[in-house]
Amino acid sequence: MTNKQIFFLIFLIFSCDISNDKILIQNVNVIDPIDGLKKNINVEILDNKIIYVGNLKNSYSYLKEIDGTGKYLIPGLWDTHVHFYFDQELAKDMPDLFLQFGITSVRDTGGDFEFLDSIKKLSKENPKSYPRIKISGPLIDGKFNVYNGERLPNLSVKTINIKETEIIVNELIDKGVDFLKAYEMLSPEQFEVLMKIAKENRLNVTGHIPLSMDIETASNLGLNSLEHIKNLELWASTNKSKLLEERREMLENKNNLSGLNLRGMIHNAQKNYAINNLDKNQTEKIYKVLAKNNTWQIPTISIYKVPIYKIFKSKYWIRNLKYLPKETAENWEKRIKSSSDKINQNEKDFSDWVQKTTREMHEYGIKFMAGTDTPLGFLIPGFSLHVELELLVESGLSELDAIKTATINPSKYFKMQDSLGQIKKNYIADLILLNSNPLDDIKNTLEISAVIKNGEIYINPLKIE
Numbered sequence: 001m002t003n004k005q006i007f008f009l010i011f012l013i014f015s016c017d018i019s020n021d022k023i024l025i026q027n028v029n030v031i032d033p034i035d036g037l038k039k040n041i042n043v044e045i046l047d048n049k050i051i052y053v054g055n056l057k058n059s060y061s062y063l064k065e066i067d068g069t070g071k072y073l074i075p076g077l078w079d080t081h082v083h084f085y086f087d088q089e090l091a092k093d094m095p096d097l098f099l100q101f102g103i104t105s106v107r108d109t110g111g112d113f114e115f116l117d118s119i120k121k122l123s124k125e126n127p128k129s130y131p132r133i134k135i136s137g138p139l140i141d142g143k144f145n146v147y148n149g150e151r152l153p154n155l156s157v158k159t160i161n162i163k164e165t166e167i168i169v170n171e172l173i174d175k176g177v178d179f180l181k182a183y184e185m186l187s188p189e190q191f192e193v194l195m196k197i198a199k200e201n202r203l204n205v206t207g208h209i210p211l212s213m214d215i216e217t218a219s220n221l222g223l224n225s226l227e228h229i230k231n232l233e234l235w236a237s238t239n240k241s242k243l244l245e246e247r248r249e250m251l252e253n254k255n256n257l258s259g260l261n262l263r264g265m266i267h268n269a270q271k272n273y274a275i276n277n278l279d280k281n282q283t284e285k286i287y288k289v290l291a292k293n294n295t296w297q298i299p300t301i302s303i304y305k306v307p308i309y310k311i312f313k314s315k316y317w318i319r320n321l322k323y324l325p326k327e328t329a330e331n332w333e334k335r336i337k338s339s340s341d342k343i344n345q346n347e348k349d350f351s352d353w354v355q356k357t358t359r360e361m362h363e364y365g366i367k368f369m370a371g372t373d374t375p376l377g378f379l380i381p382g383f384s385l386h387v388e389l390e391l392l393v394e395s396g397l398s399e400l401d402a403i404k405t406a407t408i409n410p411s412k413y414f415k416m417q418d419s420l421g422q423i424k425k426n427y428i429a430d431l432i433l434l435n436s437n438p439l440d441d442i443k444n445t446l447e448i449s450a451v452i453k454n455g456e457i458y459i460n461p462l463k464i465e
Ligand SMILES: [Zn+2]
Pocket: 081, 083, 109, 110, 373
């Protein structure tokens, strides 16, 4: 061989794309949350990134080729309301459960910082086998904190005055939380100082509306998101000012109740009264404030409807407990079967109100994120997010809008929208390949053929036969 021939041979080898470490998903129907449905598309992945979305086939050989004919590709999903710390045993299995169900990112909304940070570190070190994890650390609560560890796990930190709130918030920010969560027993002054420090540090604050406050004030102070639509109704009622005055009096806690019982007493006294005495104009005024301030909503309909409607007693739910570790599955099944069959009318009214409010807020252009509260309320990690999507559609969102709440919306919330949550070139390859079209029926998000996390492919992770 002449030098010229050798040179030509080398040139040939390099020019015909010898990098066969690309993955190809061929001829798939792509559902992008922004651009919608595009049919018969090729998607190429290299390492952890999507490098091509289009009609061409760019290589001779690929590390792996997946036939996407007749299938649908959506971005990996977020569950934006989970609690690893609620069941520390189950927490070990939660990352796997999430990934199996295509939940490639989660937002943990409350628990011990060190515990959560250790899981987050594992996720950072092993991005292909863990969901992405964002943490708030503990709920920041007031003098009579609700989750004080008595009957429920200690998810919160008690701060007895403004100074203490300030110290705790600064500490959490120094430790590196991704956002903060304000809780129900804070005083207005404590809430205000929390918001001020968060703003200085450009950190999102989510939470429940403190019972000592009203939703308009909290939203105007910069609350970025509201969990469970918690305590909105108290300021939407015909007697809103009187209710607030009564709450402030009860919060003085003259009978020295525990935080949990004090909150329970206030909720019992006011919540159902409020939804039965709604002021339509005032409700609309609140929606306008939330839309204007961009106060996101995480309605977590599943934590209301699944326990309240006793959906967890259905054969469908019990059958899906099989995904849990054996001990947890047996424990949950026992507890579910021994729980009451009776649906409480007040609770049912409240759950219905949450869904109605979700629909109305959506009509006002308020943004949503899909979240569950798993593993509370026998909500199965991973599986429950799909139930939440179904309940969002049942409440009045379109299938595509529901998919947005678990993909591009959380990306926007964490300012990651340029790298995560769409099926586009240079986006992180967190994807779910589905056997059926979720735009026809949102339940089809459970028809999982493969999950891709950070470029790693898991074929048939739910072991569907
Ligand atoms: Zn929660």
